[in-house]
Amino acid sequence: MYQLLIVDDEIYAARGIQAGVEWIELGISKVHIAYNIRQAKEVFAKHKIDVMICDIEMPEGNGLELLTWVREESPFTESIFLTCHADFEYAKKAIQLGSLDYMLKPARFDELQAVVEKAINKIKTAKEFDDYKETYEHYLQLWSLYEPLLIERFWMDLLSEKIAADPYEIREILEEKKIPYKESLQFLPILISIQRWHNELNPQDEKIMEFAIRDVAGSFLIKGDQQAQVIQIRKGILVAILPIEDQDITSLDLIKKDCQAYIDFCRQDLYCDLSCYIGELVAIHNMPTILDSLLRCESHNVSCINQVLLMSSRKNKEITIQLPDMSVWSDMLKKGCKKSLLVEIDSCLQKAKQSEGLDAEYLHKFKQNFLQMIYYVLKVKGMPAHNIFSENMAFQEVTRSVTYLHKWVQEIVIKTADYLEDKETNQSVVDKVKAYINEHINEDITRDDLANYVYLNPDYLSRLFKKETGISISDYLIEERMKIAKELLRKTEMTVKDIALEVGYSNFSHFSKTFKKSTNMNPKDFRQFKQVHA
Incomplete structure (x- = not known):
């Protein structure tokens, strides 16, 4: 259990703090009160104080002087200033002296309780580190003597x-x-x-x-x-x-x-x-x-x-579990259903964990399919993968256990979903329209579809789009489709008919006319020309 000291020359303020917070819930068994620096030092002399809540301006010396003394006499005490003075110099000095927080009166009790809880957690972390260090030093000595x-x-x-x-x-x-x-x-x-x-x-x-x-x-x-x-x-x-x-x-x-x-x-x-x-x-x-x-x-x-x-x-048994259909997961991720997707993943991996014959091969296949799904979503959304995957990610380690894989998959889903949400939040209306076109390029896209997507009147959206881009929505859609068609003609062996379908044209004749109008060449001639001049 921990002990806390309140230092404040205002008697009712000090007692109000003492009575207003549920200290036992924080693991604090004793709350002391001092009304000046002299009394505070006397408390420190008799008790091990873990957390100090202190005012700054007091008749017999200010709280900054007390904190300076505490830093020397009780360096592991966490200190919090609670004062009426919103003075930058005071706050700056408090930070320099190692104060955990600087709060202004009157502070709400739940806010004060949260700051004290933060101090307690900091003390616990420091103690765990000290315990670990002590164990480490013990075995370092043994290891150096071992033969x-x-x-x-x-x-x-x-x-x-x-x-x-x-x-x-x-x-x-x-x-x-x-x-x-x-x-x-x-x-x-x-x-x-x-x-x-x-x-x-x-x-x-x-x-x-x-x-x-x-x-x-x-x-x-x-x-x-x-x-x-x-x-x-x-x-x-x-x-x-x-x-x-x-x-x-x-x-x-x-x-x-x-x-x-x-x-x-x-x-x-x-x-x-x-x-x-x-x-x-x-x-x-x-x-x-x-x-x-x-x-x-x-x-x-x-x-x-x-x-x-x-x-x-531990006899090897044939795996009876099936890999999940991650195409559904990709739709959930694209639509921003982060919580539902995490529940679905948790259910899937818990089921796998309880299945007979589960081994690293299943986890490896799961990881590969999951990566494919994430790359697909990022491609559709027009985002580079390096924003999600850091260089030092230990891809091999994640298939060492279901626990590791589960944690890694959760981190990737949360990071991807948050990134998508952040990007869409910061996108302009025109950027959102462009992203929608890119994602649905092989579908029949109408002006009304786009207007409904961004919740605007179709006529207003058309004027706004042309004002910002210099071209109409229909012309932009044709440009994007022709850009993809040219790349497919140049770099693949797909038939012209298949390419037309890939970029949203069910009518082959209409595609050919539109392509020739855009490039002054029909699709077949364009492919031959590019192959000759490659």
């Missing part, structure tokens, strides 16, 4: 197939290196897959945190067994190897419980999501084969996160 062990080296060579999976050769190596594995030992591998880091990490930080995850796996899964190992196969993939005596009675439920406790600890204390894949009990020479099976299970898992999974139950 590979002999048994670990053996397992690395065996699993990477530098050592042949031959029982006799393995026995000779064990004897040569004096590794104390008995003939009766069998081994249970547990694959550990790091699925997501909660914080963005640079390469060195990621290495150190992977070491932390490996170290913690020793505590939860190995529990001091000197013959057991946790080794890293590659980035983000570790394997715990548990030796089991033939006569041992191994409880699978207990191992699953240990794995889940390990997962929960990593999520809460090491700020990552991971899953554990439990293999089958095998002889030492079969470990490379069982590891390959576990890796296949891991690659096929796109729907489970922070879970314990058994290899025996």
Whole structure:
């Protein structure tokens, strides 16, 4: 819980603030009041103040002086000024001293509560960062002292197939290196897959945190067994190897419980999501084969996160789900139905997540179809794709899980819909008419259609369009259609009839006459001329 201090020489103002806000809802257990700077310092001496609400002009010294003192004596306190003085110099000085906000009296209690909540959230974020930093420093120290062990080296060579999976050769190596594995030992591998880091990490930080995850796996899964190992196969993939005596009675439920406790600890204390894949009990020479099976299970898992999974139950099944019809989605996006589209996408991916046999291949196809749909909408709306897709987008990562794909798809839909809405809001009437023509170029477009689209009288729209462009709507429509027709004649093998339909002419003769009037050549002659002079 947090503590808050109100500093104001006006007694009723201070008490009004104290009584007017639901402090408990913000996690504030104690609200102190001071009527001057001296009393405020006394409160700081006795209590840890997390948030201070302070007036500026007071008889025994102003609030800026108090904030200067607080910055030195209690640097983690968040301060908010609440004053009658709308003075720019005061506000400027308050910002320089690190004040979170500068509010004018009388402030509404809900506004004040929102600012205090912002301060509390800032304090929480800082505390989480400090906790993370402390954990990081601990494992940095451990990592710097770590040295590979002999048994670990053996397992690395065996699993990477530098050592042949031959029982006799393995026995000779064990004897040569004096590794104390008995003939009766069998081994249970547990694959550990790091699925997501909660914080963005640079390469060195990621290495150190992977070491932390490996170290913690020793505590939860190995529990001091000197013959057991946790080794890293590659980035983000570790394997715990548990030796089991033939006569041992191994409880699978207990191992699953240990794995889940390990997962929960990593999520809460090491700020990552991971899953554990439990293999089958095998002889030492079969470990490379069982590891390959576990890796296949891991690659096929796109729907489970922070879970314990058994290899025996993760059998590949034929995908029975169908990819969605995204042509409907494109219509919804073009019409600005953002909320409805997001609900539709959520329903589709939730259904996929619950389906048998879901794997990365389905997500990859979904992503490709989704990108095609977005590019189509952007093309129709006459907008470049680079406004939506940033250069550093990790396209490969989005198919790693349904969760990643869902988040990425939501971001793209929201960004595209907002961009379309913003562009249409800022478009002039003439720009909207041009955009409509471009989007419906292959349809029969009338002046009334355009007038209804922009909610204007047809005659007024015609005068407005010609005033701004210098040509009539009908002439502009012909120009745009002929421009596209020329490009299609020049760059494609489409028949002239098909091109006529593509640009909105169902009457082939009418198209030819209009084209010749525009270019002084009929369509076939134009195509031949351009091919000769290409």
